[in-house]
Amino acid sequence: MGILYVNGIIRTMAHEHDVHPAMFIEVGRIVAMGDEGKLRRRFGKRVESIENLNGKAVYPAFTDAHIHLIGYGEAIGRVDASRYMTLEELGQAFLKAEAINGIHVAEGYDETKLDQAPTKAWLNQLFPTEPALLKRTDRHTVLVNDVLFEQLGYKASTVIEGGKIGLLDSGEADGFLYDAAMEPLYALQAGSTERNKSSLRAAIKDLYRHGIVAAHTEDLSYHGALNEVLSAYKEVTEETGFHAHLLVHHLVLDEFIQANPVLPDTLSIGAMKLFVDGALGGRTALLHRGYSDDPTTRGIEVHSQDQLEQLVKRARSYGFTVAAHVIGDLAIERFVDVLEKYPAPKGTRDRIIHATVVRPELLARIRKLPVLIDVQPVFLLDDADFAEARLGLKRLDSAYRLKSLAGTGALMCGGSDAPISSPDVRRALYAATVGKAGRINKSNEVLSMYEALLLFTKNPHVATETHGRKGMLLPGYDADFVIFEEDFYRIADEQILTNRLVETVQQGKTVYRQEASLTTT
Secondary structure, three states, rough: OEEOOOOOOOEEEOOOOOOEEEEEEEEOOOEEEEOOHHHHHHHHHHEEEEEEEOOOEEEEEEEEEOOHHHHHHHOOOOHHHHHHHOHHHHHHHHHHHOOEEEEEEEEEEHHHOOOOOOOOHHHHHOOOOOOOOEEEEEOOOOEEEEEHHHHHOOOOOOOOOOEEEOOOOOOEEEEEEEEEHHHHHHHHOOOOHHHHHHHHHHHHHHHOOOOOEEEOOOOOOOOOOHHHHHHHHHHHHHOOOEEEEEEEEEEHHHHHHHHOOOOOOOOEEEEEEEEEEOOOOOOOOOOOOOOOOOOOOOOOOOOOOOHHHHHHHHHOOOOEEEEEEEOHHHHHHHHHHEEEEEEEOOOOOOOEOOOOEEHHHHHHHHHHEEEEEOOOEEEEEEEOOHHHHHHHHHHHEOOOOHHHHHOOOEEEEHHHHHHHOOOOOOHHHHHHHHEEEOOOHHHHOOOOOOHHOOOOOHHHHHOOOOOOOOOOOOOOOOOOOOOOOHHHHHHHHHHHHHHEEEEEOOOOEEEEEOOOOOOOO
């Protein structure tokens, strides 16, 4: 017995203008699309109930193609520094937060949105005797107090390959740790299996609220022993039906291969993940030329070119593709150099993650590679307050180039990088189709609404080879779909941000629903 959805605008995403008024689902699968009358006559007594969409719009459920699921779940339960406009308010909230593994943690500050920037002296005053850390919104920079700095065994003179310790003019450590300098913190913050399961449940529950029922995620080296993290993923994804595609950080690749874990249908394994650079906000993204607001630095090179080659060769020895975090144009150039030398196995694609600053000549080289590109359209909105300062007007022309990246012919998938950005797909659709934020105008790089929706529906499932049953609304596909109050194709730009998600359906079951949204008969 099934459900017949009628009187809707049901967009299959098979092609831009494939729209139907009715859809019949049964046993978690889509059975047929088309005219209401024809479906009523065809399925007759198999129709257990009828849901009147009342003109609402239906799309395939969303997939976030770049997220950190456990990290996002952890952030939900911690102090959200992005909510505060003053350092005093942030400090008051920070003091009330419960310590985790004995460390006080707050997440997501952005100094450009606070009345004054946080400092080590401020954090020491808040927590003079207990370890504390404050994570920048990009999670490539953290501020630690003296207690935690000493606990890490650091000194101002400590040299860290692929990262750095910030210094005051006096030569004293200023409390800021960048990129690889943060790695010892992962072990100190590692969660138990139970805590990781709790974080996953919190993340998935919230993602349902955004219409997201699947994700490509990278968590396997930050939250405890590999087998325990995998155990948490197995239990929670089987329990919820949420599908997670796991990237494998290079630090745990050998261990993963040796473990050879048996995974449920709710999990799949993707590329080996590595970082080439940091983030634009903290000036650690690797640029070809110095930062416009600090010409003394071009960012951080997390791995030397030789190290990059060795990592990619190791991945190839296991038959793995490679997914690389590359934000700056020099980071992209370094990764492309290696991919040209050691191409992906035939019939597979490596992943270029972020690709925020891309010089024209790099686009031409990417066009020749078997790659997919994970873009975060929402970064345009999040970076609006500092992007021009970091890059300068001329170099800004080479940033946030969605249309140009699409023009390479590479498969493009959309993500949020949550907890770094909100997983609200509406913000991504707005950024991708409008291209304006603050002083930034990238209207020459926008996508059509159809192209933008593909980033979060069909394309991620093409990337994971699940596109024969997920990512579109077609007969035989899983009944994974979202219902919105209005059709994104037919509303004004500003309405994209407020278009109300009415319901999220996963394999025929409602996992999120606003009250009094549909009429059932």
